[in-house]
Amino acid sequence: MGVTPPQQPPALHEAWAHAGSPVDQIAIIRTIWATGEMSAGTQRRFGDLATRFASRLTATGVASLAAATVEDCEAFVWTRTRRNQTPSMHTVHLRRSALRAAFAVAEQLDPRIVDPTRRLDLPAKTAGAARPLSDAEVDLLRITALGRQRTPMRTAAMVALAETTATTTEIAQARWRDVDLDRRIVHLTGADPVRPRAGQLTDWGAATLNAWERQRQPSPDQHVLDRRRPDSDPHVAQAAITNKLRLLLSDAGLRDPRIRPTSVRLWAGRRALDHGGIEAAARALGLASLDTTAAALGHLWQDPS
Numbered sequence: 082m083g084v085t086p087p088q089q090p091p092a093l094h095e096a097w098a099h100a101g102s103p104v105d106q107i108a109i110i111r112t113i114w115a116t117g118e119m120s121a122g123t124q125r126r127f128g129d130l131a132t133r134f135a136s137r138l139t140a141t142g143v144a145s146l147a148a149a150t151v152e153d154c155e156a157f158v159w160t161r162t163r164r165n166q167t168p169s170m171h172t173v174h175l176r177r178s179a180l181r182a183a184f185a186v187a188e189q190l191d192p193r194i195v196d197p198t199r200r201l202d203l204p205a206k207t208a209g210a211a212r213p214l215s216d217a218e219v220d221l222l223r224i225t226a227l228g229r230q231r232t233p234m235r236t237a238a239m240v241a242l243a244e245t246t247a248t249t250t251e252i253a254q255a256r257w258r259d260v261d262l263d264r265r266i267v268h269l270t271g272a273d274p275v276r277p278r279a280g281q282l283t284d285w286g287a288a289t290l291n292a293w294e295r296q297r298q299p300s301p302d303q304h305v306l307d308r309r310r311p312d313s314d315p316h317v318a319q320a321a322i323t324n325k326l327r328l329l330l331s332d333a334g335l336r337d338p339r340i341r342p343t344s345v346r347l348w349a350g351r352r353a354l355d356h357g358g359i360e361a362a363a364r365a366l367g368l369a370s371l372d373t374t375a376a377a378l379g380h381l382w383q384d385p386s
Contacts, residue, residue, distance in 0.1 A: 103135035213347035245280025258301035
């Protein structure tokens with residue numbers, strides 16, 4: 082969404098040409114919004130979000146909106162709130178709308194800019210609870226990962242970690258020192274409310290990480306999924322993993338709105354449930370509550386009478 086602005090006067094184009102940072106560019110965009118048809122409330126909300134996005138770009142070394150990528154946008158819309166909570170789907174969509182409105186103006190001011198949010202797909206706001214993948218869907222995801230033209234083994238390693246019940250935060254944080262290929266476990270760090278635990282590698286996952294380790298020859302401190310910016314904000318790394326898993330699911334044709342990145346983790350939880358009951362599933366998923374575990378897996382574990 083967003084308001085399509087009229088052609089901007091030469092003075093604004095000149096100011097844009099001399100803007101020294103994304104923050105300066107967003108300040109010009111906010112000036113344009115103030116003279117357009119956007120309501121005062123929307124100006125304020127979109128303006129605050131766009132300024133936060135610009136500050137984030139600057140902090141990560143992105144020098145202008147022209148250099149912003151879909152990954153930069155993805156990291157911003159999924160970043161945790163100021164209370165360090167996962168953003169609601171409403172908040173995620175609002176953030177993307179603010180970016181789209183900003184880039185609609187930026188495209189008129191700078192011919193180099195193509196709105197990266199056009200390639201930023203989000204789950205529906207009312208998709209309902211995520212569901213576990215089926216065994217057949219996991220097989221399809223593995224095949225799709227290994228069929229990647231670029232970095233197939235890295236993508237497969239991401240799936241292997243997800244199959245241990247790792248959250249996207251835990252996948253992003255996993256280092257080689259956390260991986261015990263002899264015992265076929267990965268020590269998962271936990272991410273509130275998920276507890277730290279040992280995640281069990283599947284046969285396929287163990288073989289995949291073995292091959293990935295031989296290919297990379299990593300040090301124990303390296304991340305299993307090596308980062309373009311090793312010291313980047315953990316939330317940025319987590320958002321990148323979420324985006325990659327979502328795109329992989331889509332590429333595999335798994336476009337049910339209830340299938341999300343967490344669906345791989347829930348598949349592993351369902352396997353633990355089938356083999357060991359609700360308590361085993363709770364331990365595997367790192368959840369303290371049996372009720373929460375049952376709800377996540379769509380399992381009726383107590384007699385309702």
